[in-house]
Amino acid sequence: MTSKPEQPLLLHQVQLLEAEGAELRRCDVLIQAGRIAAIGAEAAQQAAACEARVLEAQEWLLAPPLVDPHSELEDPATGSAETLASLERSALAAGYGTVALLPRAYSWRDRPERLQGLVPLGRLQLLLWGSFSHRAGGTELAAHADQLAAGAIGLAEADQIPPLALLERGFTLAECGRAPLLLAPRDPSLSQGGFVREGVEALRAGWPTDPCISETLPLQSLLAMAQRHPARRLQLMNLSTAEGVALLRELPEHQRPEATVCWWHLLADSGSLDPIAEGWRVVPPLGTPNDRRALQQALADGVITAVAVHHQALDAEEQLLPLDQRKPGVAGHRSVLPGLWQELVVQRGWTAAQLWRVLCFAPARLLGLEPPSLSLGSDQWVLFDPNRQWIPTDDPWGPLAANQPGAAGPLTGQVLASGLIPELERWKASAV
Known part of the structure; x- marks a missing residue:
């Protein structure tokens, strides 16, 4: 099943790391148009209203890029x-x-x-x-x-x-x-x-x-x-x-x-x-x-x-x-x-x-930058599945370089989606 590009996604009980020094916690997170629309109880309420697709995300991690x-x-x-x-x-x-x-x-x-x-x-x-x-x-x-x-x-x-x-x-x-x-x-x-x-x-x-x-x-x-x-x-x-x-x-x-x-x-x-x-x-x-x-x-x-x-x-x-x-x-x-x-x-x-x-x-x-963090309305997030096995040679998002250690795979752990690259979100979500 492939999501429509505009269809919101509810990450049910995802592991959330919001910022430096924050404790890792489990909660619902609503992703809409590539941005974090709601976190916690509010996410579940809004998801029902906008008919979001629910993804069981207990094993996944949502964190800053x-x-x-x-x-x-x-x-x-x-x-x-x-x-x-x-x-x-x-x-x-x-x-x-x-x-x-x-x-x-x-x-x-x-x-x-x-x-x-x-x-x-x-x-x-x-x-x-x-x-x-x-x-x-x-x-x-x-x-x-x-x-x-x-x-x-x-x-x-x-x-x-x-x-x-x-x-x-x-x-x-x-x-x-x-x-x-x-x-x-x-x-x-x-x-x-x-x-x-x-x-x-x-x-x-x-x-x-x-x-x-x-x-x-x-x-x-x-x-x-x-x-x-x-x-x-x-x-x-x-x-x-x-x-x-x-x-x-x-x-x-x-x-x-x-x-x-x-x-x-x-x-x-x-x-x-x-x-x-x-x-x-x-x-x-x-x-x-x-x-x-x-x-x-x-x-x-x-x-x-x-x-x-x-x-x-x-x-x-x-x-x-x-x-x-x-x-x-x-x-x-x-x-x-x-x-x-x-x-x-x-x-x-x-x-x-x-x-x-x-x-x-x-x-x-x-680098003199403010450390990244997650916030409402932001597309600065990545969704990582530490248990997903994949073969790098099958990945169309790989670099051109020939000198990649472990390129033959398999690797365990993969970024499933990112607010910074919506095409990746749709492609990977369809495979979940």
């Missing part, structure tokens, strides 16, 4: 790996309402005019990071104040630490004010050419290993720089090692920079991933089982602030290259919520509110 603090999109218009249209479609279908793009692109977004023109076709909130240095070359500062005036949410760099002299100059000039500075604690000159973090598991698999000092030494420099310039808002991008977590834990909470972790580092490690599986080639490199456990615990404790998708799409031709020759990265927003729900909620005992804190509320604050 997710926020991705950093991903990449190299060719928004004509990319073979991903376009703005395909990224927007797949991110919305995966439950994301906001995506912030890093400056890396074919036309590096390091000048005000390059921060213009990226306009989503639908309801995705697209934010842009400006660039700390010119083309991340590490020799010349980009125009910080001009980029921020043009709408950049903050300044970011590539996947490595800038030269300390340039970093000191940028912090001292302070054109960025209190805008966030998102920097990766990574020095590739210390990586020894490896692409898997050093450990017994990587040695057994025969992979070239990357020592943890490629993260900890630049991290120490960044932490020292943050203490030297406390007025700057330093954020650490993609922490990946247990040793890095330990360095953050040593700091008093008020001195600890905000930090992100890539979702893939929470799900996979060098001991659990099949040697022929997708997902080995990432920057920073995939860690050991101990690294993964430390990252999960740091996220639970608030030592790490938020989870990033860090979407880096490769096309099918690039994906055919040997591991040591292809560009690094994993892609796909759609596997994030199902994967982390199974790992952190089902396996580790997290609550739905804890997961939404690191996927929604904390990433919003990291």
